[in-house]
Amino acid sequence: MGRQVGGLPGAFEVGVLRARSVPSQRARPRERGFQLALVAPSIFVLLLFGVLPLVYLIVVSVQNITMIDVDQSFHGLLNYRLLAADRRLWEALLHTGIFTAIALPVELVLGLAMAQLFIEHIPGRGVFVALLVLPVVVSPIVAGTTWSLMFDNRFGPINQILGWIAGEPAAILWTIRPDLVYVAILMAEIWQWTPFMFLLLLAALSGVDKSQLEAASIDGAGYWRTFRKIVLPAIRPVMVVAILIRALDLVRLFDIVWALTKGGPGTMTETLSVFTYVKGFQQFETSYTAAVALLVIVLLSVAVFAALKRVELAR
Amino acid sequence: MVWRTLAAVALTTCFLFPIYWLFMISFKTPEEIFAFPPRWWPSHIQFDNYAVLFKDGDAVTVWNSLVVASASTVLAMLLGTLCAYSLARFRTGGVHLSNWIISQRMVPPIAVVFPIFLMYVFLGWVDTYLGLILVYTAFNLPYVIWMMRGYILDIPVSLEEAALVDGWTRWQVLWKVVMPMARAGLFATAILTFIFAWNEFLFALVLTRTEVATYTVQVTHYFGGQSGFWAKISAMSVLGTLPIFVVVAFMQRYLVRGISLGAVKG
Numbered sequence: 161m162g163r164q165v166g167g168l169p170g171a172f173e174v175g176v177l178r179a180r181s182v183p184s185q186r187a188r189p190r191e192r193g194f195q196l197a198l199v200a201p202s203i204f205v206l207l208l209f210g211v212l213p214l215v216y217l218i219v220v221s222v223q224n225i226t227m228i229d230v231d232q233s234f235h236g237l238l239n240y241r242l243l244a245a246d247r248r249l250w251e252a253l254l255h256t257g258i259f260t261a262i263a264l265p266v267e268l269v270l271g272l273a274m275a276q277l278f279i280e281h282i283p284g285r286g287v288f289v290a291l292l293v294l295p296v297v298v299s300p301i302v303a304g305t306t307w308s309l310m311f312d313n314r315f316g317p318i319n320q321i322l323g324w325i326a327g328e329p330a331a332i333l334w335t336i337r338p339d340l341v342y343v344a345i346l347m348a349e350i351w352q353w354t355p356f357m358f359l360l361l362l363a364a365l366s367g368v369d370k371s372q373l374e375a376a377s378i379d380g381a382g383y384w385r386t387f388r389k390i391v392l393p394a395i396r397p398v399m400v401v402a403i404l405i406r407a408l409d410l411v412r413l414f415d416i417v418w419a420l421t422k423g424g425p426g427t428m429t430e431t432l433s434v435f436t437y438v439k440g441f442q443q444f445e446t447s448y449t450a451a452v453a454l455l456v457i458v459l460l461s462v463a464v465f466a467a468l469k470r471v472e473l474a475r
Numbered sequence: 476m477v478w479r480t481l482a483a484v485a486l487t488t489c490f491l492f493p494i495y496w497l498f499m500i501s502f503k504t505p506e507e508i509f510a511f512p513p514r515w516w517p518s519h520i521q522f523d524n525y526a527v528l529f530k531d532g533d534a535v536t537v538w539n540s541l542v543v544a545s546a547s548t549v550l551a552m553l554l555g556t557l558c559a560y561s562l563a564r565f566r567t568g569g570v571h572l573s574n575w576i577i578s579q580r581m582v583p584p585i586a587v588v589f590p591i592f593l594m595y596v597f598l599g600w601v602d603t604y605l606g607l608i609l610v611y612t613a614f615n616l617p618y619v620i621w622m623m624r625g626y627i628l629d630i631p632v633s634l635e636e637a638a639l640v641d642g643w644t645r646w647q648v649l650w651k652v653v654m655p656m657a658r659a660g661l662f663a664t665a666i667l668t669f670i671f672a673w674n675e676f677l678f679a680l681v682l683t684r685t686e687v688a689t690y691t692v693q694v695t696h697y698f699g700g701q702s703g704f705w706a707k708i709s710a711m712s713v714l715g716t717l718p719i720f721v722v723v724a725f726m727q728r729y730l731v732r733g734i735s736l737g738a739v740k741g
Contacts, residue, residue, distance in 0.1 A: 299675075
């Protein structure tokens with residue numbers, strides 16, 4: 161396989177661009193025009209769909225538009241005051257946190273264990289890896305749907321298998337019982353994304369310097385010591401990127417929850433994304449939703465910034 | 476080595492079982508789907524569940540997915556690759572522009588889909604191909620720029636310099652030297668961009684009604700009613716999933732670099 165492990169993408173190596181420039185570009189006006197003409201269309205599209213909506217959100221959030229009332233007068237921070245008192249919103253934040261705090265470490269550890277298993281020679285290894293990729297490329301909405309068929313209390317295979325183990329028929333209502341609904345959603349989430357961690361970490365592991373591992377074994381270093389001192393530092397850059405990508409996806413978790421529970425029972429599994437969707441597109445609280453959306457963006461930006469800072473400091 | 480192989484087989488079976496189950500349900504008759512205890516495989520393969528989707532016209536949503544995903548991929552690749560070339564070779568806009576572009580990838584869709592929806596209502600773009608194509612183009616653009624910038628940086632500049640010395644224009648160099656050399660990267664990035672658009676749900680849910688609903692939205696339309704819709708749910712899911720499996724089988728080599736945002740080079 162012989163994969164080469166590259167550095168972190170530039171956003172993470174803040175300030176260090178690997179760009180080399182073609183000489184003879186002594187910034188003649190025509191050259192400069194060419195360079196700008198190449199980036200202009202992209203920047204235009206990103207401004208239109210990334211920045212304009214933000215500006216619009218800010219404007220709407222200080223008005224008071226609802227389904228029944230198009231009140232475009234200035235209401236100051238009214239909606240932001242409502243945010244603070246909205247229990248359902250903070251619970252949605254908590255649910256999102258719970259999903260992230262459980263799914264992320266489980267996916268990482270499981271993915272790493274699988275990568276360790278597959279790094280050695282196994283007959284038909286390529287085929288196994290190719291098959292394990294499949295959950296990652298399935299649409300998350302289809303993944304959630306598939307698991308809701310799996311968890312069906314009567315016609316699903318999960319209860320059937322549990323029944324065999326228990327020796328008596330099981331009829332567990334996975335997506336309805338409050339104590340099990342998190343297990344059901346996390347199962348689907350972990351099933352889909354553990355292979356993602358596995359693929360990235362397998363590639364990272366095969367880039368670890370073999371001679372160092374041999375030297376360690378000659379020196380009599382044990383498995384865990386070798387793993388901590390040599391393997392872990394070597395795969396760390398890829399691991400950090402994998403964690404960041406997954407963390408960002410988990411904070412935005414929507415599809416799998418929507419397919420399995422739509423946030424229910426009640427609002428028990430409502431994530432930030434599901435909550436925002438319900439407010440905006442089912443209850444049509446336009447201005448309030450704008451405030452919620454802005455809050456989500458601010459929280460996420462702070463989280464990303466903090467994460468990048470930590471990564472930077474730890475290196 | 477024996478226990479490793481056994482563990483590998485067991486793990487792969489666990490991870491593939493849900494996909495197996497989905498595919499099998501789509502081939503079962505209603506009696507078999509709602510048999511208790513569940514049947515582990517259909518008695519014989521039959522395609523009635525698919526035939527219904529085509530007869531009722533529900534299968535057109537797969538066509539909608541194809542149109543939207545293809546058009547947005549072409550657009551995003553075109554705009555994004557040009558931008559990436561400028562960033563890679565001339566450091567246009569410096570670090571700040573590059574970092575700003577990748578940060579756009581991190582904006583949560585739920586936060587922007589709401590103002591985009593209001594904007595589309597105003598423009599009359601809700602439930603149109605144009606609207607969905609443009610959203611997916613914008614959504615995938617940071618990814619394309621990011622990946623293509625990496626691939627272009629991997630191409631030696633000496634060939635471009637030689638061509639410039641020979642009196643070629645910048646555009647000629649771009650089309651006849653850079654693009655052919657970045658072919659593998661273009662291909663891999665386009666495939667993943669296509670998959671992202673193909674599998675996307677939230678934007679499609681909000682921005683479509685009946686005319687251009689994609690297959691992911693259609694699958695959720697069968698929820699909630701009688702569980703009698705299982706046959707349709709599974710058949711529609713398979714119609715949407717199978718093409719992705721076929722595509723991925725041909726691009727194994729590039730997948731890891733693609734999904735790791737370039738952190739792992741193949």
